[in-house]
Amino acid sequence: MRRPLADSRSPLSWRRLRSRFGISAPKVAVRTHLPWYWRAASVVALLAVSIALAGWVYDAGRRFAGFDRSETEQELKELRDKVAALEKDLGEARKVANAGESKLSIEATAARQLADQVKQLEQENGRLKEDLAVFENLAATENGTKNPVSIQRFAVEPGPAGGPYRYRMLVAAQGGKKGETRVDLQLHVVVQQAGKAATIDLPAAGDPDSQKYSIGFKYFRRVEGTFKVPSDARVKSVEARLSQGGTQVASKTATL
Numbered sequence: 001m002r003r004p005l006a007d008s009r010s011p012l013s014w015r016r017l018r019s020r021f022g023i024s025a026p027k028v029a030v031r032t033h034l035p036w037y038w039r040a041a042s043v044v045a046l047l048a049v050s051i052a053l054a055g056w057v058y059d060a061g062r063r064f065a066g067f068d069r070s071e072t073e074q075e076l077k078e079l080r081d082k083v084a085a086l087e088k089d090l091g092e093a094r095k096v097a098n099a100g101e102s103k104l105s106i107e108a109t110a111a112r113q114l115a116d117q118v119k120q121l122e123q124e125n126g127r128l129k130e131d132l133a134v135f136e137n138l139a140a141t142e143n144g145t146k147n148p149v150s151i152q153r154f155a156v157e158p159g160p161a162g163g164p165y166r167y168r169m170l171v172a173a174q175g176g177k178k179g180e181t182r183v184d185l186q187l188h189v190v191v192q193q194a195g196k197a198a199t200i201d202l203p204a205a206g207d208p209d210s211q212k213y214s215i216g217f218k219y220f221r222r223v224e225g226t227f228k229v230p231s232d233a234r235v236k237s238v239e240a241r242l243s244q245g246g247t248q249v250a251s252k253t254a255t256l
Contacts, residue, residue, distance in 0.1 A: 012118070024042070066138055067232040069178070071194070101158055110238065113177075130153055130170075131170065131249060133215055147174055147249050147250055148173065148174055148181065148244065148249055149171060149172065149173055149174060149183055149244075149249055149250050149254035150171075150172050150174055150250050151169050151170070151171060151240055151242060151250050151251065152169065152170040152171075152172060153169060153170045154167070154168075154169040154252040154253075154254050155167065155168055155239050155254055155256060156235070156238045156254040158235070158256065159226070164226040164227060164228045165226060165228070165229070165235060165238075166225070166226050166228055167187070167222070167224070167225055167226070167227070167238065167240070167254070168223065168224040168225075169223050169240055169252065170220060170221075170222055170223070171183070171215060171217060171219040171220060171221050171222075171223055171242065171250075172219065173217065173218070173219055173220065179218070180216050180217070180218055181216070181217055181218065182214065182215065182216040182244070183214075183215050183242040183243065183249065183250075184213060184214055184242070184243050184244070185213045185214075185215055185240065185241070185242060186201060186203070186213065186222065186240075186241045186243065187201070187202040187227060187238055187239070187240060187241075188201055188204065188238070188239040188241060189201070189202065189227070189229065189235060189237075189238050190235070190236045190237045190238070190239075191229055191230075191233040191234060191235050191236060192233065192234045192236055193230065193232060193233040193234075194232065198233070200229060201202075202227050212225075216241075235256050236255070236256060237253055237254065237255045237256065238253070238254050238256075239251060239252070239254075240252050240253075240254075
């Protein structure tokens with residue numbers, strides 16, 4: 001009973017063995033096992049090659065289209081060099097311009113000073129001519145005059161707004177008198193104030209500065225000074241009076 005069963009199992013085992021190692025056996029693939037870091041390195045290398053290849057293709061495309069990167073960089077370098085050279089030239093030009101402006105400023109200042117000096121010399125020349133005319137007039141009338149002194153070139157000028165008035169005159173001795181001549185000056189100022197005429201005498205009675213109106217000279221003397229009037233008053237005329245011992249010996253009026 002047991003033997004036939006053993007005989008029936010033997011062919012079945014044989015068929016299974018043949019199916020594993022025969023023509024009908026299943027295919028088996030043999031693969032080499034690689035660590036994970038080698039696989040990562042290979043992926044990175046593949047990506048690097050791909051990026052390099054893409055860059056090369058991009059540069060090749062730019063060159064083919066006429067946009068060479070090296071040529072563009074060369075042109076940029078040349079342009080930067082030109083800009084640097086132009087900036088250097090501009091700086092030198094500015095230095096020259098500044099030097100020229102400084103020179104022109106100095107020359108303009110010198111010209112203004114020279115013009116002021118010429119103006120002063122012209123004014124001094126005019127005063128000298130006036131003095132010469134005065135002296136010639138005095139010499140012509142010296143023998144026939146009875147007054148010991150005379151007033152020449154009396155003028156009054158208004159000052160700046162609210163400022164003092166300035167007066168000037170030339171006082172000369174008459175008759176060939178020798179020694180010092182002393183006279184007292186008084187200004188009789190006529191003003192228009194509040195629609196009415198008024199007079200102001202300088203120096204006023206009891207003025208502590210009356211001594212400055214006492215004039216001493218030998219032949220002639222230039223007299224200059226200032227005086228003030230109320231801010232709401234307008235000067236119409238000024239009369240200069242010279243007196244000796246309380247007696248008036250000369251007078252001159254200037255109208256504004």
